[in-house]
Amino acid sequence: MKLLRFALPALLLCSAMAATPGRAATFRWANDGDVNAMDPATRQETVQLSFLANIYEPLVRRNRTLGLEPALATSWEHISPTVWRFHLRPGVKWQDGSPFTADDVIFTLKRILAKDSSMRAPMSVVKEARKIDDLTVDFETFLPDPIFLQEQTNLLIMSKAWCEAHNATEPVVIGKEDNYALHYAMGTGPYKLVSREPDRKTVVEANPLWWDKRQGNADRVEFNVISSAPTRVAALLSGEMDMIYSVPPQDMARIKASPDLKILETPELRTIYLGFNFTRDALKTSDIKGKNPWRDIRVRQAVALAIDEQAITSRVMLGLGHPTWEMWGQGVNGYNAALDVRPKPDPAKAKQLLAEAGYPDGFKVTMDCPNDRYVMDEQICTAIVSMLARIGIKVDLLAQTKTKFFTKINGPNYDTDFFLLGWTPATYDAHNVLYTLLGTRNGKRGEVNDGGYSNPSLDDLIEKIGVETDQSKRDGLINQSIEILQKDLPTIPLHQQVIVWATKKNVSVAQPADDFFPFRFIQVK
Known part of the structure; x- marks a missing residue:
């Protein structure tokens, strides 16, 4: 996948284009810190996992009220105290058009259990993953696990072929080593990576091959890093950002007083x-x-x-x-x-x-x-x-x-x-x-x-x-x-x-208590 790279202008970005429900919109938001890497196996950190969950997907995901629901798996069975069988979703395509299969699931598990993956702990209960057929995988745990399904929600599946083609079959330690997957991404999720400028701006656009239907209308999401709290607040107040997080407590009253803005607290x-x-x-x-x-x-x-x-x-x-x-x-x-x-x-x-x-x-x-x-x-x-x-x-x-x-x-x-x-x-x-x-x-x-x-x-x-x-x-x-x-x-x-987010009043987002930010729910009116 070839990524386009853009230089961030010296001035803050222009305001988001107006949109009505059902019409494509650009959504611009700012945080005080960046995503650490594009590789989901490198760090158990909410900002990183939240962002990457818009590009990569697990077998089982959380809905907007944090309930469990099918994602890359349509259903599952507990066929013995230590064996879970997952039936994978047919017809799912990677963002390069190739088919998603059981091989990708087994590859991802092995990759996450590698010595340099910081995501191995949630999956350390797994003894083995076995391919039954292209759309069926068995996970065998060492012992019975009462929260096994909950542990699947951050197992973000990666393409075996893509990782092999780019010499990224094993995760690396951030700051000590480097590989292709730290900077680029290619998933099955609702958005695809368009450009990445660390500590400045990362842009994703809607994935036309996604198997599910987005409940929002944000076709383009621009994530900006604005470390200065006053500058971040000023960008929201001026209309140059549609949302900011985090919101300085001392600025909440000022934001609430604006007729065009609202505060979200959870x-x-x-x-x-x-x-x-x-x-x-x-x-x-x-x-x-x-x-x-x-x-x-x-x-x-x-x-x-x-x-x-x-x-x-x-x-x-x-x-x-x-x-x-x-x-x-x-x-x-x-x-x-x-x-x-x-x-x-x-x-x-x-x-x-x-x-x-x-x-x-x-x-x-x-x-x-x-x-x-x-x-x-x-x-x-x-x-x-x-x-x-x-x-x-x-x-x-x-x-x-x-x-x-x-x-x-x-x-x-x-x-x-x-x-x-x-x-x-x-x-x-x-x-x-x-x-x-x-x-x-x-x-x-x-x-x-x-x-x-x-x-x-x-x-x-x-x-x-x-x-x-x-x-x-x-x-x-x-x-x-x-x-x-x-x-x-x-x-x-x-x-x-x-959790305190501030948005324009014409914006609707899901704000779950786990501090994830699912772009598929963004609605710009």
């Missing part, structure tokens, strides 16, 4: 949290030599007690957050409101704990933080720096774009001492959080366990939760895991944020 499934590096005998950025302060539970407790999360959500986020004490929030299976009781901030007790741990004067450490990924992320980190300073922990804040941030702290580098991160469980189930963020890293489990936390008791629970089909027993196991996490504090949960 509680998000994502939890924002702090993480610590447990793997280093001594922290690289600390002035404490020969010791890792984070390994002492009293130090982690001190951090938790130093943070006034209510102040963060009310003052920094202007109400666009809900304080939490669990690593998954409301709307995620396994959330327990009775256990979601955050301790009150107590700086005096925090200082006492630091002294008992042997750090009466505190210590220095660097904190990694994105500045273009979450609601007020850098401002939140700045507030935390101030709160920790009051108990003697002197933090040097390293805030950077999410592209640099994720490359630094995620695998295979895991180069961080202390960090802020957010996570939306793709399956909307607690097991995804436990398995991916908190389980001991073993090549499959713990892929985004950036701090390297390891607890055999928790690992045992994670394995049991992964195969328990009795919902009552499963909920009990999840509650046990919550209690372990709240006692051991490998991470400090902060809040669930609110």
